[in-house]
Amino acid sequence: xxxxxxxxxxxxxxxxxxxxxxxxxxxxxxxxxxxxxxxxxxxxxxxxxxxxxxxxxxxxxxxxxxxxxxxxxxxxxxxxxxxxxxxxxxxxxxxxxxxxxxxxxxxxxxxxxxxxxxxxxxxxxxxxxxxxxxxxxxxxxxxxxxxxxxxxxxxxxxxxxxxxxxxxxxxxxxxxxxxxxxxxxxxxxxxxxxxxxxxxxxxxxxxxxxxxxxxxxxxxxxxxxxxxxx
Amino acid sequence: xxxxxxxxxxxxxxxxxxxxxxxxxxxxxxxxxxxxxxxxxxxxxxxxxxxxxxxxxxxxxxxxxxxxxxxxxxxxxxxxxxxxxxxxxxxxxxxxxxxxxxxxxxxxxxxxxxxxxxxxxxxxxxxxxxxxxxxxxxxxxxxxxxxxxxxxxxxxxxxxxxxxxxxxxxxxxxxxxxxxxxxxxxxxxxxxxxxxxxxxxxxxxxxxxxxxxxxxxxxxxxxxxxxxxxxxxxxxxxxxxxxxxxxxxxxxxxxxxxxxxxxxxxxxxxxxxxxxxxxxxxxxxxxxxxxxxxxxxxxxxxxxxxxxxxxxxxxxxxxxxxxxxxxxxxxxxxxxxxxxxxxxxxxxxxxxxxxxxxxxxxxxxxxxxxxxxxxxxxxxxxxxxxxxxxxxxxxxxxxxxxxxxxxx
Numbered sequence: 356x357x358x359x360x361x362x363x364x365x366x367x368x369x370x371x372x373x374x375x376x377x378x379x380x381x382x383x384x385x386x387x388x389x390x391x392x393x394x395x396x397x398x399x400x401x402x403x404x405x406x407x408x409x410x411x412x413x414x415x416x417x418x419x420x421x422x423x424x425x426x427x428x429x430x431x432x433x434x435x436x437x438x439x440x441x442x443x444x445x446x447x448x449x450x451x452x453x454x455x456x457x458x459x460x461x462x463x464x465x466x467x468x469x470x471x472x473x474x475x476x477x478x479x480x481x482x483x484x485x486x487x488x489x490x491x492x493x494x495x496x497x498x499x500x501x502x503x504x505x506x507x508x509x510x511x512x513x514x515x516x517x518x519x520x521x522x523x524x525x526x527x528x529x530x531x532x533x534x535x536x537x538x539x540x541x542x543x544x545x546x547x548x549x550x551x552x553x554x555x556x557x558x559x560x561x562x563x564x565x566x567x568x569x570x571x572x573x574x575x576x577x578x579x580x581x582x583x584x585x
Numbered sequence: 586x587x588x589x590x591x592x593x594x595x596x597x598x599x600x601x602x603x604x605x606x607x608x609x610x611x612x613x614x615x616x617x618x619x620x621x622x623x624x625x626x627x628x629x630x631x632x633x634x635x636x637x638x639x640x641x642x643x644x645x646x647x648x649x650x651x652x653x654x655x656x657x658x659x660x661x662x663x664x665x666x667x668x669x670x671x672x673x674x675x676x677x678x679x680x681x682x683x684x685x686x687x688x689x690x691x692x693x694x695x696x697x698x699x700x701x702x703x704x705x706x707x708x709x710x711x712x713x714x715x716x717x718x719x720x721x722x723x724x725x726x727x728x729x730x731x732x733x734x735x736x737x738x739x740x741x742x743x744x745x746x747x748x749x750x751x752x753x754x755x756x757x758x759x760x761x762x763x764x765x766x767x768x769x770x771x772x773x774x775x776x777x778x779x780x781x782x783x784x785x786x787x788x789x790x791x792x793x794x795x796x797x798x799x800x801x802x803x804x805x806x807x808x809x810x811x812x813x814x815x816x817x818x819x820x821x822x823x824x825x826x827x828x829x830x831x832x833x834x835x836x837x838x839x840x841x842x843x844x845x846x847x848x849x850x851x852x853x854x855x856x857x858x859x860x861x862x863x864x865x866x867x868x869x870x871x872x873x874x875x876x877x878x879x880x881x882x883x884x885x886x887x888x889x890x891x892x893x894x895x896x897x898x899x900x901x902x903x904x905x906x907x908x909x910x911x912x913x914x915x916x917x918x919x920x921x922x923x924x925x926x927x928x929x930x931x932x933x934x935x936x937x938x939x940x941x942x943x944x945x946x947x948x949x950x951x952x953x954x955x956x957x958x959x960x961x962x963x964x965x966x967x968x969x970x971x972x973x974x975x976x977x978x979x980x981x982x983x984x985x986x987x988x989x990x991x992x993x
Contacts, residue, residue, distance in 0.1 A: 550738055556778035565752055572756065 381503040385511030392515040393571045394581060397483040402516055402567060403560040405475050410532050412520030414461070414468055416513025418476060420506060422453040423485055427505030430493035437494075446489045447480065454479045484512055519566045527557030589616045606711040610718030634760075638723040640860050644851035645727050645918065651847050652840035653692050656735045657684030659837050660791040674833050674846065688735070691791055692840060695730040698739045702746045703729075710755050721760025721767070721924075722750065728768035728918060731841025732911070732959070733775060734788040741782060745774045765966050766925045769959045776959075784954075789837035831908040842911035852917040861921040864930060865937040869916035870907060872941025877903025880949060898949040912944055915958035925966040929976040936972055940965045 391397045405411045429449050430437075437445050458476045461469035469476065479485065488508050493501040524530060529537040529546075538545015540553060556562050575581045592612040599605045614635065658679050661667045670676035703722045711718040729746065749771030754763040776783045826836050834844025842848075855861030880899040883889055889899050907913055920926060920940050927936035940961050947957025954960060 550740070552738075552741070552779055552781075554744075554778040555780055556774060559777060568752075568756070 378500065378503055381500060382507035382510070385504075385507040386514060387511075388578065388581065390511045390515065390574075391484045391487075391508050392512055392567065393574055395484075395487075397487055398512050399564075399567070401475050401478060401482060402512075402519060403563040405472055406516055406520040406563050407523050407527060407558050408471065408533075409517065409520040409524045410468065411471050412513075412516040414465070415472065415475065416509070416516055418454075418457045418461075419479060419482070419484070419512055420509040421457060422450060422479055423488060423505040423509040424502055425505075426450050426453055426485060427488055427493040427501040428498045430489045431496060431498045431501035434494050442494070443486075446486060450480050450485055450489075484508055515567065515570060518570060519563050522566055523557045523563060526554045527562075529553050592616065603712055603715070606715070606717050607708050610708070610711070614720075634720045635723070637860055638720050640858050641724045641855065641918070642727050644854045645724075645731065645841065647847040647850060648731055648841040648844060648914075649692070649696075649727070651834060651844045652731065652735075653688030654680060654684045655688065655834060655843055656691055656791050656840065657681075657687030658835065659789070660687050663790045663792070670835060673829070679835065687791060691735050692730060694739055695733065695735075695737070695742060695840075696727070698742050699729040699746055700726040702743045703750050706747055706750045706755070710759065714759075716759075719760035721754065721763075725750075725767045725771075728841075729771050731918075732768065732772050732839050732914070734783065735791045735840055736788060737775065737779075737782050741775060741779050745771045745778070748774045761924055763924055764970075765963055766919055766922050769919055769963050769966075772959050773963060784956075789839075828905070828908065831905075839911060839914075842914040845908055845913050848913045848917055852913075855917065855921070861917065862923070862926065862933055864933040865921045865926055865940075866916050868934045868937030869912075869920050869941040869944075872938035872943075873906055873912050873916075873945050874903055874941070875938075876942045876945035877901070877906045880945070895949055906945055906948075910948060910956050911958050912941065915944070915962055916941070919959070919962050920965075925969060927969040927972045927976075929973050931979075932969070932972040932976045935976075936965055936969055939968075 385391060388394065392399065392402055401415065405415050426446075426449050430446060433445070454477060457479070458469070461472070461476060488505060492504045496504070521531070524532075525536070529535060529540060535545075537551070538547045540547050589612075592608070592615065596605070596608045596612050599608050658667070658670075661684065662669060667678055670678040700722075703726045707718055707722050729742070729749075733742065749767045753765050753767040753770030754760065757763045782788055830836055832845045834846065836843050852861065852866055856863045856866070880901075881903050884896070884900045889896055893899075901909070916937070920937060927933050940958075943961035943964060944958045947954055947960055951957065
């Protein structure tokens with residue numbers, strides 16, 4: 356019933372501008388105060404696994420934006436014809452199709468990178484953020500809103516991935532996007548001339564957890580409203 | 586007007602301001618506070634947190650001093666300037682000023698960095714959070730220099746201390762609230778972040794890394810090796826140290842862990858003053874012996890032959906495991922940390938036993954981590970609350986049963 360009501364509302368207010376305040380909030384909210392990783396703590400597994408390199412983080416972000424943006428629209432368009440008993444299966448088929456497209460594109464045009472990302476592109480299917488947005492938003496809202504919501508959530512997820520990837524690659528290997536920025540560790544130039552060494556711990560997934568934890572810490576101490584009541 | 590009065594005035598001046606905890610801490614660390622309660626109902630006890638910490642530090646001082654001598658001794662031994670000592674603990678060739686000075690100038694900076702950085706973090710957090718400075722770092726700061734190799738660069742130690750104190754302790758709410766032992770968190774950080782400085786056969790002797798570089802460059806032809814006993818065993822090499830060397834501590838290793846004799850003295854002191862739990866110490870050693878016995882049995886049964894890469898460590902006599910590596914140091918000074926260990930008596934037995942058991946298992950099965958003790962203790966730190974929970978629940982259940990039997 357809720358879906359029908361929502362649809363009626365959309366029909367009744369066709370004059371709502373594409374980027375109304377409410378719609379803009381759909382994109383900006385997941386970036387900050389309702390971030391899928393730091394606030395809802397969803398999609399942590401891939402955030403830990405693939406963020407050792409900035410490049411992988413960026414590609415993962417683009418992939419998830421694509422899958423979630425398109426997926427949300429498709430589910431939203433079908434929301435009135437999906438029988439609710441088999442909706443999970445339908446959702447899985449949609450997301451699997453999109454993920455296979457991403458996977459094949461990567462294998463064709465960026466084979467090395469797709470090897471780095473290995474199973475994690477495939478595992479986008481099981482990424483909690485995607486099924487979560489399908490269930491919580493796309494099934495109850497129109498395509499345009501669903502699209503914005505999908506883009507917003509994927510970008511919020513990607514923002515954290517990129518921040519974590521930035522620090523892990525910079526401190527772990529001394530490079531950014533594969534380009535050495537701190538000097539050459541073998542020839543001892545740049546920072547390495549002063550005895551600096553790369554932090555191998557940064558390349559292990561537990562350190563990603565620590566970095567995510569630090570981001571959560573900073574975010575919550577800046578905005579105490581986010582701290583849960585005990 | 587003495588220093589005490591000055592500090593007191595300073596404290597009064599800053600009372601109620603943001604910096605108050607910092608001055609308070611300096612004052613009460615050095616002196617008894619000016620105002621103490623005189624009447625009314627209160628418990629009189631001498632062992633406040635600072636006193637407790639100081640006793641642990643006192644038990645560590647012999648290990649530290651020995652570590653200084655040993656650092657110099659290993660250095661000169663490796664460069665071939667002195668001979669190996671053979672005449673027991675009081676060998677003249679060991680207790681020389683030369684040896685001491687080498688170690689002193691290598692180790693005192695480590696101690697200063699450890700305390701300086703760690704206490705700075707504590708003070709900053711106390712001022713931000715507006716509570717008193719906690720004494721928790723006093724022992725950690727002394728333990729940290731004792732569990733690292735002598736040549737560790739100071740900036741690495743500083744980074745690790747910041748990480749260990751912030752992530753290992755402050756985020757959980759400070760002293761008394763931490764799940765993981767901060768000193769071991771610091772070591773774990775160093776171990777995984779800078780493995781080239783924390784493991785291998787070159788890091789344990791002062792100067793060995795540079796000499797090795799010279800050898801590679803061709804400017805020095807005398808190779809030296811500072812391989813630890815565990816390293817030799819893990820590679821099925823001949824071990825070149827006698828049992829008495831291992832016991833007395835004339836071997837390469839982390840600064841404070843080599844002399845088993847002094848660690849045992851420290852342990853007796855801790856047990857005598859009731860600061861350290863003898864249950865944890867004893868059960869850890871029992872756990873280690875049990876695992877050693879199992880491995881000995883496996884070798885005796887012929888399941889592991891000399892060709893196996895595990896043969897070297899598995900065939901070590903089970904009791905010898907206590908003399909090599911840092912199992913003893915870990916059992917006495919790390920596992921007994923009252924905050925991170927199990928709290929119930931029964932829980933302490935289980936907690937300690939598993940630490941010893943897992944330590945030896947890691948030691949044998951994973952040659953990449955020849956020293957598994959710190960990993961085992963960190964692991965059991967995580968499980969300690971669970972152990973306590975089940976011990977308490979078991980108690981409740983038993984009593985409920987008894988109550989039922991009585992009332993029925």
